[in-house]
Amino acid sequence: MLRVGLTGGTGAGKTTAAGRLAALGALVVDADALAREVVAPGTPGLAAVVGELGHDVLAPDGSLDRPALAALVFADPGRRRALEAITHPLVRERRDALVAAAAADAVVVDDIPLLVETGRAAQWPLVVVVAAPLEVRVRRLVETRGWAEADARARAAAQASDGERLAAADVVLDGAGDPQALRTQVDRLWRERLLPFEEHLRHGERAARPARAELVPPDPTWPAQAARVVARVRRAAGRRALSVEHVGSTAVPGLPAKDVLDLQVVTADLATAQEVAGDLRDAGLVQPPGEWEDELPDGRTEPKGFATNADPARAVNCHVRPAGRRTEDVLLLRDLLRAHADERDAYAGLKARLAAQPHGSVDEYAHRKGPWIRAALERARGERS
Incomplete structure (x- = not known):
């Protein structure tokens, strides 16, 4: 089994990369999806969030009002840390259960938006970052998700800088272009690096290298x-x-x-x-x-x-x-x-x-x-x- 960390700034194209990896056969563990699951209505996680941040983060139907939550925590680092202290352990517990059930030859991709921010890059043998310039990311969030530009920039400012992500990256995928160009990069990464890496790791064998000094x-x-x-x-x-x-x-x-x-x-x-x-x-x-x-x-x-x-x-x-x-x-x-x-x-x-x-x-x-x-x-x- 090979574990891979996948991250990128909001709007960079990480979702496209994750989708292509899943189509190629990877087990993609989506931290955002798990984060929604652990605070679904009726869960202890949601009760803990409400207890910490108040009932204003609830929608009329009792579910989490995500826009209200985002506006609250991304404007206040202290409240964001309090939210993370509740949700991150719950997400890790659920993630560990999914990985434990994976096949021995699986390529497990942890899709984690805040991988760098939480200082956890060393937990994966390989970290893949999908990168795109800030202006590209802001434009996408405004045009495709309907965000206000100020909210998009606030989200970007609350995340790791481009330099911090690149410092953590073993592989950088260029997400600035069209989705197909990004999928092509993912295909090559899968074929030339991820599959052989997993096989060598599973069999305990060194990857090939030149026999003579070069x-x-x-x-x-x-x-x-x-x-x-x-x-x-x-x-x-x-x-x-x-x-x-x-x-x-x-x-x-x-x-x-x-x-x-x-x-x-x-x-x-x-x-x-x-x-x-x-x-x-x-x-x-x-x-x-x-x-x-x-x-x-x-x-x-x-x-x-x-x-x-x-x-x-x-x-x-x-x-x-x-x-x-x-x-x-x-x-x-x-x-x-x-x-x-x-x-x-x-x-x-x-x-x-x-x-x-x-x-x-x-x-x-x-x-x-x-x-x-x-x-x-x-x-x-x-x-x-």
Whole structure:
């Protein structure tokens, strides 16, 4: 099973994307629909809302007067938080029951308007955002839903900013055009990413990646991509993780690298490290079979836990290590390369030469970097002492 978070500003096209995902076979859990269900007439949820916000939010027939409620809570952040404190737990309980009944190979899409606002993005291995400019969203709300322009802008202002949503997004779908263009994007996402991601995750297998080292120019979005994975790993590992950090070449601005995010999780001991590595499926990572070891710069080996990506579009190596000299050296090398442009440039040149040479595997390429890394660590220790 793969869980996907879907969100977007009101009027961006999220409903169109959700409908297409449902047509393709996803189990779409609509938070808005569940929010209506848990405050239907006669429910404890409705009674709690009335008790908190007053009878003015009721229609003459005893149901919730949604326009009146919206006008009240979107104009008052305190009342909006009070409403959310009532409805969000009820919605999550109902959602969990639906997911528990889903098939083992399901792609479960949580359609949640306030996914970013509630700070819950790390709960999903993949977050999809449907985006459209503010003026497009306001126009749609006025023309298709009959909202007053002031109400549409107030709703947008009460939600996350475009920047906040994009920071949480692993996938951004362009909802500014016509609905068919958005459906076409959804079809491609389903075919090329969601279905293989689910299959790899269910079978516990890493998504395919190049057998040899293929360097790419530095990507300024690597840190933001890594931050999302770090948050997921930290949530899955809980207190067992002493630290979770973005390490390796993609953590060094300006350094060409393989397009692989390296993370280091530090634990108290090896048994905990191996346990954590096996518990990262909620973060979209799987533990390949076999025993995993680090090859140290001096040629020795050291056991560790290891998890890697099931997502075919985002390669990740998550090294889970007990605290010690090895974990310190990983950070020492990263910070040396960040702090000294001459060291970074020398390492970049070495990587380019080694990647261009014949090599049978990425492991062989990494092994050949050992002497340079060993010398760089000695320089870094000398600088620190």
